[in-house]
Structure formats: structure tokens, C-alpha cells
Amino acid sequence: MNDPIDLHETTGTQIARLLGRALNSFDLPDATVERLDSALAHDSSLHSSHHTARLHRSLYRHTYLLADGSPLTLWELVHTTGAPGAEGAEQRELYEEETEARLAASRLPAGFPGFAENRPGSFDDGLSPDLDTGLELLASLMAPAPEPLPPVYVLDDSADHARRVLRRAENRDRPGEQTARRLRSAFAHHITQVFGRQYRVGGKDAGFTLYEHAFLLLDGTETSLWEIEHTATPDGRHMCEVYEREGAARQAMELRARVR
Incomplete structure (x- = not known):
């Protein structure tokens, strides 16, 4: 191409x-x-x-x-x-x-590493692979993340990066104006992919990725935004959701998988 x-x-x-x-x-x-x-x-x-x-x-x-x-x-x-x-x-x-x-x-x-496509004829019962894969997906979504390495912050227009992360969030319960104001004082940030997996669920590919956007603020404190990217949408398009807590982000991924 x-x-x-x-x-x-x-x-x-x-x-x-x-x-x-x-x-x-x-x-x-x-x-x-x-x-x-x-x-x-x-x-x-x-x-x-x-x-x-x-x-x-x-x-x-x-x-x-x-x-x-x-x-x-x-x-x-x-x-x-x-x-x-x-x-x-x-x-x-x-x-x-x-x-x-x-x-x-x-x-x-x-x-996504480890993704294996279920091909027609691989199973006798067409419902079993989707059910088994769905349960595995739910278990993976709620599994605790491995102990992270200390973040290495980068000085790179971090306040604008925070603004863009919040702007692309489509969930109604995304962080509000108070969080946006606080992040305007961000001067360094670090991005970590915490989770990434794709499965074939319900006959369709569904991918889930969780990112932590960690920010260092001018007052010396640290704060994070937790961003989910997933394709558990009716038309399979990518959707971004942003949360202030990792637990809330993982619960949202579990909900999307169950709805799927």
C-alpha cells in the first residue's frame, strides 16, 4: 500500500x-x-x-x-x-x-498479542466457544494489574495532552470541569498501557485497552486519568471513555463485555 x-x-x-x-x-x-x-x-x-x-x-x-x-x-x-x-x-x-x-x-x-480467531467448524457447539471466551474476557478485565514500574515523566505540553484526553471521552460520567481545571497545571506526564486484549465474542471481534495517563502538577502532586479504548459498540467502531479511578474504568470494561 x-x-x-x-x-x-x-x-x-x-x-x-x-x-x-x-x-x-x-x-x-x-x-x-x-x-x-x-x-x-x-x-x-x-x-x-x-x-x-x-x-x-x-x-x-x-x-x-x-x-x-x-x-x-x-x-x-x-x-x-x-x-x-x-x-x-x-x-x-x-x-x-x-x-x-x-x-x-x-x-x-x-x-493484540495472543489473539486467536475462532474459525467456523472448530467447535461442535457454536455457543460454547463464545461463552468460554466471554468468561475468560470478563476474568481478564477484572484481574489486578501487575505491579507497575515508577513512571518516567516527560515534559511535553502535558496540559494540552490532558485536554485532548478529556475531549475525546464519550462516556457521560467522564471527569468534569473541576478535574479539567486542575490538569491545566500539569507540566509533565507519563502514559502506560495497563491492559490490552482482543477476543472473538458473540461472533465479533471486541478489543479492550486500558491506559493510565499520569500527570505531575505544578504543586508537586500527581494525578491520573484512566482511558479505555474499546470496540464493544454496535458497529464495531473505536470508542474512548475516561475515568478518574482505575476501579471505575475496569468496571466499565466489564459492563461493556457483558452488554456485548
């Missing part, structure tokens, strides 16, 4: 095309989008690529020369959904950091 790169395309047109096709372009910081308005030239290249029978992943690096002489780089993740019969359903996502793009790639269906 190759991105058609037009060598004669103007930088402004290329940026508009890049932002227009990305599913998560709204997630980019406003300051980054504003800086792109001053881009004078650009260079796009394929950074890495991985292909399997059902899933294709490519990572492109787009570098821009701005009017003030500084460079700006965006990382574009291009992938197919990995769903049966959807090999041509190409999706694109944009990230400021290569590590963020690779983390997003690891969340794709084939990126």
Missing part, C-alpha cells in the same frame, strides 16, 4: 488533503494546525511498512519547513481495518510523535 505522493502538489494543498482525510485530525493541538499555515515547503516519505494477510500498516513522515525557519513533522498511520471482507477499507490517522503513531498501530486488531 503506497501513498500517492504528488511531487508537483503545493504545500498548502498537501496539508489540506492530509488533515481532511485523517480520522483524528481534530485531536491535533490547535497550535500545531496554526503553525502549519506558515509552511513553505514539505517532504513526505514512507518511514516503515508492515503487511499481513488481513492487515496492512504503513507509517509516513511528513516534514514541513515553516516561515520562521523551524521544521514541523507529522506522522501518518495508514492501515486497513483488519475486519473480514474489509481489506480495502483504508483508514488514516495523524500524530505529532512517532511513538504515538506506533502506539496507535499496536492498538489495531492484529497488534
